[in-house]
Amino acid sequence: MxxxxxxxxxxxxxxxxxxxxxxxxxxxxxxxxxxxxxxxxxxxxxxxxxxxxxxxxxxxxxxxxxxxxxxxxxxxxxxxxxxxxxxxxxxxxxxxxxxxxxxxxxxxxxxxxxxxxxxxxxxxxxxxxxxxxxxxxxxxxxxxxxxxxxxxxxxxxxxxxxxxxxxxxxxxxxxxxxxxxxxxxxxxxxxxxxxxxxxxxxxxxxxxKMGANVGSSLLNDGPARTPRYFYSYRNKGYYIRKRDWYRKNRARLRTFAEYWQIKLSHTDRKAEKLAVMKKGMKAGRHFNPVIEFAKEK
CATH class of the missing domain: 3.90.550.60 (Spore Coat Polysaccharide Biosynthesis Protein SpsA; Chain A)
Incomplete structure (x- = not known):
């Protein structure tokens, strides 16, 4: 070793x-x-x-x-x-x-x-x-x-x-x-x-050592964290395009299900959450960042 x-x-x-x-x-x-x-x-x-x-x-x-x-x-x-x-x-x-x-x-x-x-x-x-x-x-x-x-x-x-x-x-x-x-x-x-x-x-x-053992959820997260979900849905739009047909479409269906889960829920600030999600998904369609490479020692 x-x-x-x-x-x-x-x-x-x-x-x-x-x-x-x-x-x-x-x-x-x-x-x-x-x-x-x-x-x-x-x-x-x-x-x-x-x-x-x-x-x-x-x-x-x-x-x-x-x-x-x-x-x-x-x-x-x-x-x-x-x-x-x-x-x-x-x-x-x-x-x-x-x-x-x-x-x-x-x-x-x-x-x-x-x-x-x-x-x-x-x-x-x-x-x-x-x-x-x-x-x-x-x-x-x-x-x-x-x-x-x-x-x-x-x-x-x-x-x-x-x-x-x-x-x-x-x-x-x-x-x-x-x-x-x-x-x-x-x-x-x-x-x-x-x-x-x-x-x-x-x-x-x-x-x-997170403050609490919870996963990320736009549906349940508090107001301070809601705007951050823009990055989640934008970035996901980029990386799922790189997947094979099955995994790509499975991820898209899951995102669609998340949208309707929020839309049909009684969650607080529903309009804000849906707006953040839609903004991220829209940005993700055209998000195409450059991959950088390091110059090795």
Whole structure:
């Protein structure tokens, strides 16, 4: 197990959680070559903390908040252009790794070297599967149980503990900055999955310290989050166009069903929610962002 790995964390004003994440990375049984922290223009307390590490970490501070998508774009670019490591390990600033998480991912990578991405088993603080990070098997009629032991091939995955090989990044390019938020990880892992299979590695667990264990739902989300769903439906319009006929039309039918679920519901702010959804879907028809490639070190 001689694989050199860079970890990439994207952060924005969550310093207490960030401290815990960095500490968990420093305690890995398989030491990391680089810990790259991309700071989406956080307040000065985050900047001061990260600068205190000196050369223990690679600190990439952005001048403006580019969202999670832009942060991961810059992080993967830095990995390609400033290191020679074999793999990049992506995560949010509320992803607390377990001491053996990387070891488990690399053990599977040794057994199955032809992979596009490897995804961890993401749990919430109570030990149950994080609803925001449910693994997506190739057969979507099948649900991967929480006591799953054997690895499973996936359609896509999230950026909450995701391992990608340098050779795959070289072929597929970087995450798309223009996504800003939502769906950048789905699009990127589906792009990687067209190069080589992606897998769920159940032994490689992490804890996703979200405030509550809930999935995303325009129907039920509060007023502060409703405008963000524009990005969800716009970005989905782009990446489902890249899918095969069956999966493309299945996703379109699901979106159609979501629209009518909201329209026929008694949800608060129904008109606002439907307007955001329609605006995103309309923008998605013509949304065609450019995929960037890094210049390797």
């Amino acid at each position: 001689n694989t050199a790995v860079s970890a990439v964390i994207v952060t924005y004003n969550r310093l207490p959680l960030l401290k815990e994440v960095i500490k968990s990375l420093q305690e890995q049984t398989c030491p990391l070559n680089h810990i790259i922290v991309v700071d989406n223009a956080s307040e000065q307390d985050t900047k001061k903390y990260l600068e205190s590490f000196g050369n223990q970490i690679d600190y990439v501070r952005l001048e403006e908040n580019l969202g999670g998508a832009g942060g991961f774009n810059r992080g993967v670019r830095y990995f390609m252009e400033n290191t020679t490591d074999d793999c990049v390990w992506l995560m949010d600033d509320d992803t607390v790794t377990h001491p053996d998480t990387l070891e488990k991912l690399l053990t599977f990578a040794d057994q199955q070297p032809n992979f596009g991405f490897l995804a961890s088993d993401v749990r919430w603080t109570d030990g149950h599967r994080a609803k925001m990070n449910q693994p997506a098997p190739m057969n979507r009629l099948h649900t991967i149980p929480e006591d799953q032991v054997e690895p499973v091939r996936l359609q896509n995955a999230t950026f909450v503990s995701l391992l990608v090989k340098r050779s795959v990044v070289r072929k597929i390019g970087l995450p798309i900055t223009d996504f800003f938020i939502w769906g950048d990880d789905i699009e990127y892992t589906e792009r990687a999955g067209r190069v080589a299979p992606g897998y769920f590695v159940p032994s490689a667990k992490v804890t996703h």
